[in-house]
Amino acid sequence: MWELLREGDITESLNLSKFNQIQLPKFLKVRQNFKKDRIVDIKNEVKEKVHSQLHNLKNKRIAVGVGSRGIANIDIITKTVIDSLKEAGARPFIVPAMGSHGGATEKGQKEILGSYGITEENMGVNIDLSMDTEIIGEYESDLPVYVAKSALNADGIVIIPRIKPHTGFRGKVESGVCKMLCIGLGKQKGADSIHSKGFERFPELIPQIGCMIAKKTKVLFAVAIVENAYDEIYKIEIITKDEILDLKKEETLLKESRELMGKILIPKFDVLIIDEIGKNISGNGQDPNVTGLYFTGCVSGGPEFKKCVIFDITKESHGNANGVGVSDIITRKLFDKINFIDMYTNCFTSTYMEPAKIPMVASTSEDAIKIAVKICNGVKNREYKIVWIKNTMELENIIVSEPLIEEVKSNSNLDILTNSEDLKFYEGEPKFSWGKL
Incomplete structure (x- = not known):
């Protein structure tokens, strides 16, 4: 046809x-x-920021969530996070955190990550491409909350989101940590479940379901990225589990991103x-x-x-x-x-x-x-x-x-x-x- x-x-x-x-x-x-301010030494910045979070990780399997956006230096950032986890004795692996992108298939999501230089060979770890999810609860009677099984089965979860204004709604938090947790790590089913309520409810659903997932799972921290108007890394911040639940740090970074874009x-x-x-x-x-x-x-x-x-x-x-x-x-x-x-x-x-x-x-x-x-x-x-x-x-x-x-x-x-x-x-x-x- x-x-x-x-x-x-x-x-x-x-x-x-x-x-x-x-x-x-x-x-x-x-x-x-x-405004042209940017981080010059990306690798060192990530290592310094991540260092304070690397405790009690020996022999633990850590799922590292990476999305589908073309974030500046995402390959360097991801590799540095993985290497830092390895140095702390952890056993990291990558989980695509991109909802339904790539046609909601393992092959499609692998290709997207590969186009950013994020491959098993380059990163030195496995990529778990499974689209399988589990329901960890319900936000309301007809809104189940899904999370990737690959992440749930790990001993800890680290995500690498970019914080920026969303293209379809306005809220205290938009594209960033909470969105990657509930839509990215939710795979196709999670993305579908939340989108079924429409963008009108996203200002409520994104932060609330994101916090629900952070609270109920083994989320450790987020390596949050803010870019300047030149598609360069302006800021890298660690947002701990407690800070994810508090929301204020993500709110502040969103405001900064909006001014810079x-x-x-x-x-x-x-x-x-x-x-x-x-x-x-x-x-x-x-x-x-x-x-x-x-x-x-x-x-x-x-x-x-x-x-x-x-x-x-x-x-x-x-x-x-x-x-x-x-x-x-x-x-x-x-x-x-x-x-x-x-x-x-x-x-x-x-x-x-x-x-x-x-x-x-x-x-x-x-x-x-x-x-x-x-x-x-x-x-x-x-x-x-x-x-x-x-x-x-x-x-x-x-x-x-x-x-x-x-x-x-x-x-x-x-x-x-x-x-x-x-x-x-x-x-x-x-x-x-x-x-x-």
Whole structure:
């Protein structure tokens, strides 16, 4: 069936030669300036922070939970945690803590970890890929709480989460320690159970169920990570079991993460172009905290624009194009890479179908851009205000169209890096003299 869809009219772009000529404006490269503080010696920082927690671990099997996000230096951090546990006499092993990602299969989750350099060979320990879970209790009568058997059978649990704003709700804690405990370590069943209540209840469920799991299991501590706007490690903090239950430390780190994260510093324009989306970038492919392209009604904010174009999907996403549905136009290149089973599994588990909807498919990136600007009502040729980013994790350098130049000049956090130039296309793909973003 998919072969027929891919070969049929669904991926044939409009023949733009039948319409009036669409003239694009000139473009220039711009640098966005954010706070640049970061940890230089990642390995030493992890060793120093973890050291105080390494007591009474001799011969104990410790499950180390690692998720599916593309966290900076996650391979170095994970390896250092494992080596530190080994030095304390423990017998660590890795447990994927990513809910239903990777198509909710052992093979899919192994591939995701492998794309981050987290393999048995590189880490020097086994990876327990089992999707089996046990119910450790009920939060309420129809809300069982699941935890991976592999973690429950260990003598202790350590998790390595990144703390950041969530893409679908707002609460005292969002993406981080509690979410990894209840959704990540819950595997597909745990993720499905909690998502069945909808994002409206996440501000309550995430911290409460996370604390329930921490209290009822052998959780030892979390190695919590906060990144800066440049996708670099800004802070690494140990959150002990007691601190997980208290919630205050995670709340404080979330506030810090929110202040640090990258943004699009131009508040209003016509078209947003995104080179790539992917599960390694955000749970929704692109981070709505950056773009404002939220798929739930529980969150708002971000820049104001009319249309969005997405060109491609990252290799690390393994075809899971979750989040593509928030855009207006995608390319044939992206469409052909979609793993519908992985994407549908993700959306089915989350109970939100909007991220899996397929937008208009354009044959090339050139067609995608021209379609997007043409359907911006009330804007004349060459006057289109366009912001162009690589992805929502890499926001230092962006491309803007010339009609935005006055907004750029008036913002002290924006620097113009190039002269304006016409956008050229080769076989439908954009080319600038300065190269890629």
